[in-house]
Amino acid sequence: MKTELTNNIPWQERPANSKEVLWRYDQNPIIDRYAIPSSNSIFNSAVVPFKDGYAGVFRCDNKAVQMNIFAGFSKNGIDWEIEHHPIDFSPGNTEMIDSDYKYDPRVTFIEDRYWITWCNGYHGPTIGIGYTFDFKEFYQCENAFLPFNRNGVLFPKKINGKYAMLSRPSDNGHTPFGDIYISYSPDMKYWGEHRCVMKVAPFEESAWQCTKIGAGPVPILTNEGWLLFYHGVINTCNGFRYSIGAAILDENEPDKVKYRSQPYLLAPAELYEMTGDVPNVIFPCAALHSEKEDKLALYYGAADTVTSVAFGHLSEIIDFVKNNTL
Numbered sequence: 001m002k003t004e005l006t007n008n009i010p011w012q013e014r015p016a017n018s019k020e021v022l023w024r025y026d027q028n029p030i031i032d033r034y035a036i037p038s039s040n041s042i043f044n045s046a047v048v049p050f051k052d053g054y055a056g057v058f059r060c061d062n063k064a065v066q067m068n069i070f071a072g073f074s075k076n077g078i079d080w081e082i083e084h085h086p087i088d089f090s091p092g093n094t095e096m097i098d099s100d101y102k103y104d105p106r107v108t109f110i111e112d113r114y115w116i117t118w119c120n121g122y123h124g125p126t127i128g129i130g131y132t133f134d135f136k137e138f139y140q141c142e143n144a145f146l147p148f149n150r151n152g153v154l155f156p157k158k159i160n161g162k163y164a165m166l167s168r169p170s171d172n173g174h175t176p177f178g179d180i181y182i183s184y185s186p187d188m189k190y191w192g193e194h195r196c197v198m199k200v201a202p203f204e205e206s207a208w209q210c211t212k213i214g215a216g217p218v219p220i221l222t223n224e225g226w227l228l229f230y231h232g233v234i235n236t237c238n239g240f241r242y243s244i245g246a247a248i249l250d251e252n253e254p255d256k257v258k259y260r261s262q263p264y265l266l267a268p269a270e271l272y273e274m275t276g277d278v279p280n281v282i283f284p285c286a287a288l289h290s291e292k293e294d295k296l297a298l299y300y301g302a303a304d305t306v307t308s309v310a311f312g313h314l315s316e317i318i319d320f321v322k323n324n325t326l
């Protein structure tokens, strides 16, 4: 084990010389690009508490650069054993539907099972949904939306009696636009009541999030509302640059944004974030938190190549977003 764990949340104190609201684990990256025999890169992956440790769903692109998702397990949230074969789904609430590729998974426990959403290749990217009880057997459900869509992120409980999901309608390429929407479903099969949650920021006000934004980890319910980390993108003369911001959404009407960070909370700055298959990308897909201990561990893909983690105090993050709102 590389780090001291407190009550099972991976944790490292803020370095003495840092004033940042999120700080990086000093042993980053925690998952190497070649961590399983077939992989070219392992990034943009999701973890959840499971049994006496953690389980996860990992995006492992192989050496043919095919995108797929793999189950993994960890005792401490830092050292991961990832299966060598991709997840094999059985039919869930429908017959098996095509999936040309799978990437950028998110996982959340609702009621009695772990729900997984991902970007599913069905005549272009859209949002795939599946579930598992044990991270051994997996079931695939209907796609949530028509193509093209990405960054489908479920809320961890029903809101006003319905499942709720954030998503980012897009195109079939390296989308040059993107705003965050919310949709509701009574049954995880039929989705509707689509509402806009938040749009890109004006370039003059907050340029790091002026090209596109997309939901990151499953939102966390706090006293102020839903804490949502998201990625924000600026198109530079060297291509897209992905950073991490946070917003607070109303608890019962989550299409209402109460606060939203004008400055980013974390941006590509370390070598493993600025170099790799896609330089200058940090992309969060999961967070572990302990409200009691006021701790959060944020998992993010770095440069579309490796997986890293950053830490923060929940209360400081909320104060930061409230005090630096757009």
Ligand code: BMA
Binding pocket: 044, 103, 104, 174, 175, 242, 278, 281, 283, 301, 304
């Ligand atoms: C997005 C997705 C992400 C990726 C990002 C940067 O469109 O493909 O998986 O991290 O681009 O390349």
